Amino acid sequence: MPGQSRFHELEPLLTRVSKPIQYVGGELNSTVKDWNIGGFGPGGEELTVRWALMYPDAYEVGVPNQGVMILYEVINERPDALAERTYAVWPDLEAELRAAGVPQLTVDAHRSVRDFDLFGISFSTELGYTNMLTALDLAGIPLHARDRTDGDPIVIIGGHASFNPEPVADFIDAAIVGDGEEAVLAVTDIVAEHKAEGSPGGREELLMRLAQTGGVYVPAFYDVDYLPDGRIKRVAPNRSGVPWRVAKHTVMDLDAWPYPKQPLVPLAESVHERMSVEIFRGCTRGCRFCQAGMITRPVRERSITGIGEMVERGLQATGFEEVGLLSLSSADHSEIATITKGLADRYEGTNTGLSLPSTRVDAFNIDLANELTRNGRRSGLTFAPEGGSERIRRVINKMVSEDDLIRTVAAAYGAGWRQVKLYFMCGLPTETDEDVLQIAELAKRVIDTGRQVSGRRDIRCTVSIGGFVPKPHTPFQWAAQLGADETDARLEKLREAIRSDRRYGSAIGFRYHDGKPGIIEGLLSRGDRRVGRVIEAVWRDGGRFDGWSEYFSYERWMSCAATALAEFGVDVDWYTTREREETEVLPWDHIDSGLDKEWLWQDWLDALDETEVEDCRWTPCFDCGVCPQMGTEIEIGPTGKTLLPLTVIRPDAQRYAPAES
Amino acid sequence: MSRQRTPDGPPPPPPVQKLRIRYARRGRLRFSSSRDFARAIERALRRAGVPMAFSAGFHPHPKISYAGAAPTGAASEAEYFEISVTERVDPERVRVALDESLPDGLNILEVVEARTGSLAERLQASEWEIAFPGTDPERVRAAVEQLLAVEAAPVTRVFKNGPKTFDAREPIVAAEVRVEEGPDSARYAILRVVVQHTTPVVRPDDILTALRSVADLESAVSPVVTRRAQGLLQTAPARVADPLAADKEAVGS
Numbered sequence: 001m002p003g004q005s006r007f008h009e010l011e012p013l014l015t016r017v018s019k020p021i022q023y024v025g026g027e028l029n030s031t032v033k034d035w036n037i038g039g040f041g042p043g044g045e046e047l048t049v050r051w052a053l054m055y056p057d058a059y060e061v062g063v064p065n066q067g068v069m070i071l072y073e074v075i076n077e078r079p080d081a082l083a084e085r086t087y088a089v090w091p092d093l094e095a096e097l098r099a100a101g102v103p104q105l106t107v108d109a110h111r112s113v114r115d116f117d118l119f120g121i122s123f124s125t126e127l128g129y130t131n132m133l134t135a136l137d138l139a140g141i142p143l144h145a146r147d148r149t150d151g152d153p154i155v156i157i158g159g160h161a162s163f164n165p166e167p168v169a170d171f172i173d174a175a176i177v178g179d180g181e182e183a184v185l186a187v188t189d190i191v192a193e194h195k196a197e198g199s200p201g202g203r204e205e206l207l208m209r210l211a212q213t214g215g216v217y218v219p220a221f222y223d224v225d226y227l228p229d230g231r232i233k234r235v236a237p238n239r240s241g242v243p244w245r246v247a248k249h250t251v252m253d254l255d256a257w258p259y260p261k262q263p264l265v266p267l268a269e270s271v272h273e274r275m276s277v278e279i280f281r282g283c284t285r286g287c288r289f290c291q292a293g294m295i296t297r298p299v300r301e302r303s304i305t306g307i308g309e310m311v312e313r314g315l316q317a318t319g320f321e322e323v324g325l326l327s328l329s330s331a332d333h334s335e336i337a338t339i340t341k342g343l344a345d346r347y348e349g350t351n352t353g354l355s356l357p358s359t360r361v362d363a364f365n366i367d368l369a370n371e372l373t374r375n376g377r378r379s380g381l382t383f384a385p386e387g388g389s390e391r392i393r394r395v396i397n398k399m400v401s402e403d404d405l406i407r408t409v410a411a412a413y414g415a416g417w418r419q420v421k422l423y424f425m426c427g428l429p430t431e432t433d434e435d436v437l438q439i440a441e442l443a444k445r446v447i448d449t450g451r452q453v454s455g456r457r458d459i460r461c462t463v464s465i466g467g468f469v470p471k472p473h474t475p476f477q478w479a480a481q482l483g484a485d486e487t488d489a490r491l492e493k494l495r496e497a498i499r500s501d502r503r504y505g506s507a508i509g510f511r512y513h514d515g516k517p518g519i520i521e522g523l524l525s526r527g528d529r530r531v532g533r534v535i536e537a538v539w540r541d542g543g544r545f546d547g548w549s550e551y552f553s554y555e556r557w558m559s560c561a562a563t564a565l566a567e568f569g570v571d572v573d574w575y576t577t578r579e580r581e582e583t584e585v586l587p588w589d590h591i592d593s594g595l596d597k598e599w600l601w602q603d604w605l606d607a608l609d610e611t612e613v614e615d616c617r618w619t620p621c622f623d624c625g626v627c628p629q630m631g632t633e634i635e636i637g638p639t640g641k642t643l644l645p646l647t648v649i650r651p652d653a654q655r656y657a658p659a660e661s
Numbered sequence: 662m663s664r665q666r667t668p669d670g671p672p673p674p675p676p677v678q679k680l681r682i683r684y685a686r687r688g689r690l691r692f693s694s695s696r697d698f699a700r701a702i703e704r705a706l707r708r709a710g711v712p713m714a715f716s717a718g719f720h721p722h723p724k725i726s727y728a729g730a731a732p733t734g735a736a737s738e739a740e741y742f743e744i745s746v747t748e749r750v751d752p753e754r755v756r757v758a759l760d761e762s763l764p765d766g767l768n769i770l771e772v773v774e775a776r777t778g779s780l781a782e783r784l785q786a787s788e789w790e791i792a793f794p795g796t797d798p799e800r801v802r803a804a805v806e807q808l809l810a811v812e813a814a815p816v817t818r819v820f821k822n823g824p825k826t827f828d829a830r831e832p833i834v835a836a837e838v839r840v841e842e843g844p845d846s847a848r849y850a851i852l853r854v855v856v857q858h859t860t861p862v863v864r865p866d867d868i869l870t871a872l873r874s875v876a877d878l879e880s881a882v883s884p885v886v887t888r889r890a891q892g893l894l895q896t897a898p899a900r901v902a903d904p905l906a907a908d909k910e911a912v913g914s
Contacts, residue, residue, distance in 0.1 A: 007689065012762070012882055012883045014692055014734070015734045015883040016883070019688075019694075020692035020733065020734065021692045021693045021694065021697050021733075022691075024689040024690070024692050026689060026690065026764055026765065026766060027764065028704075028764050192881065229769065265701075265704060266692070266694045267697040267698075267700070267701050267764065268693075268697055269697070269700065273700070316708065317708075318704065318708070319703075319704030319705060319706070319707035319708035319762070320704065320707075321703075321704075323708065351715065351721055540851070655710065655754070655758075656711065656712065656748070656750035656751055656752065656754045656755055656758070657748075657749070658749055658750065658751040
């Protein structure tokens, strides 16, 4: 019987795997609904739409994911739909499941993933692709979309990586780009209607109905032709009624979508143990390397009162001791000072910490930092100048001057912080060794300044650096990626420059990611449909959990790529270290992120000229194309409102008072 | 302008009352670890608004102490911990509120005010039940008899600092096998065993290891383990007595 719990089959296996708690579900605020909650139509048609939602990484990484949590909640709020979650199982359980013949199950009711109508997978990163294949295979769903039958779920992906779904085009039935909360409900409506009609035409017709909306990409409905030199000639629909380009979804009023209302609280340890509230979506700072900033335009702020309500409700529902104010650049919220002060006042004396995960150097100030640490713990401060020299920061349009940075860290060290972390990238377009070596000089100036203002020797600065990966829908989508060896050589020079100066000793820490995983990420980011062969070959060879250094194998990826791509006359270098020209058809050109390709090209030329572009929140429009095309606009405050003190969050002494007193 | 950072403001309010709490770990939550439980209980205390006492310093922690947690994968009806609060509370009200704040499968069974002695010292022994579905009950009975007949049953378990070999026989104070009928009307054996807490504490998996090495008892299906009781060891007959009895008596008097 579809929809049955298979926990009794899983349970005996759990005593033999590590951290079994991650597979049992039952988290606070999780939901299990009746399999036929929507009932039946007059002819016995099922009126329930069922989603299995996957974050394709380990449970500890996937369970705090905001995107999946939001979709899980909005779908489960519908009376005619249900959503359950599933995550990548570790190789120890994978082996046990295969040996016992138990399929990929959801963690909520332990139902087989194949029993669901839709299998939705959220990709924040391309390094989860092999884990999707494991889940499909364990679920008993054919790996290739063309082999699936009406008994299989519609495999549909979302998340930032779906802005170039081509590398996984063979494995998925559909992709949604952009904000998911309205989109999944629209898809649910279409599936509900199709099922109520008795599923006429099977999955083919259902996919057609989805594609016709213009907001769901069905790869099978498009053909890709190639030029003799390997470049794409054109991507075109192969049937009528299918749009040439698929549009992204944009939720305009964040206050209308206060999700997650009831965040999941896992028993198992996870990577983010906090209550997160997204304070705005989108970013118009215009950093040219940043895919998230480009594809989530325009800026839409949640109001201060909306934030206050979400924090209050979320803390009561979870008991978390830290609140994270999420966004791509949290200190840029037009009312951030009022918000942080209001929240710090409200939760004074409750040991509730506030954190701003992404903070720009130029938007940071000590007042803000003090509010953040008033009720909680004072951890290190992290800033991301991204580029070491002023010149390279002009190229990437991260307009932070060295003096800004020094002023900020001086204030931080002066106010008692001891540790500052600085994030950089290596391999940015036009970068030379000299640009990267500037990082060492910057770090030394930070330490000198810190020692001066604090009068102490024990202050520290950590330099953290990784390889830059060019991403689709950014001005750097045409850029040549720096090769793995060149990246490693440049990082080595930087390390030497930091270590060689004894005056700084252990005051400057150096952490780096080598260039190899970045090349594979680059292959998957800017790949086309032919790269799907590589993904499958790597998976068949045992590739799993590519985001984990202990599982990732560069050698396996390179040897599988060499074999799988040979017949096409292209290779990994062709996809990664090759600079593209303006006229080249890019694999994701038919996915419409709202950005005007000519504007992106102009911005790429500006980058090469070291010309900066201002943030359009505060300056006139630069015609990136998003607002007019999507019928949207930038939405920011100030609203002039403040957060009123709350008395209800105070522990009520009377509540537990002994009866006799 | 050197500054040694110390937390601003007054020291945290002192504890005025200590509570001793028994809870159960049931069903699928038997797969939670003691660390998982610690996170869950800290959040439950916050949700329930229990006036917890905190340690001082930059990283204040709620004052909670845990005692002898059952291993991951074992169910339990007798797990214990203590908390300190800054205002006097009614233990039963705390029990109800905490129980509601925890996920189903972690159940707060008893909350009593600590009045006498140390709880840890009273946790001298455990009573375990080990069910053997899918194994011939007579085979289990014979294996247990064989184990009881030996002088010593050395077993090896891997600890944080490497493997250690210790005797699993001597701490077994009593053991008996009964047979029950499962939902599929198959008969299966349940071993009830009273184990004295020694160093290291002999756990049910050590007893299973001993049964394997002494009597070649292999189970096709993983045995299901439940701690029935934990507390003072009484002999003749061997049983485990309620470790909270003394506190309850003191409150009542």
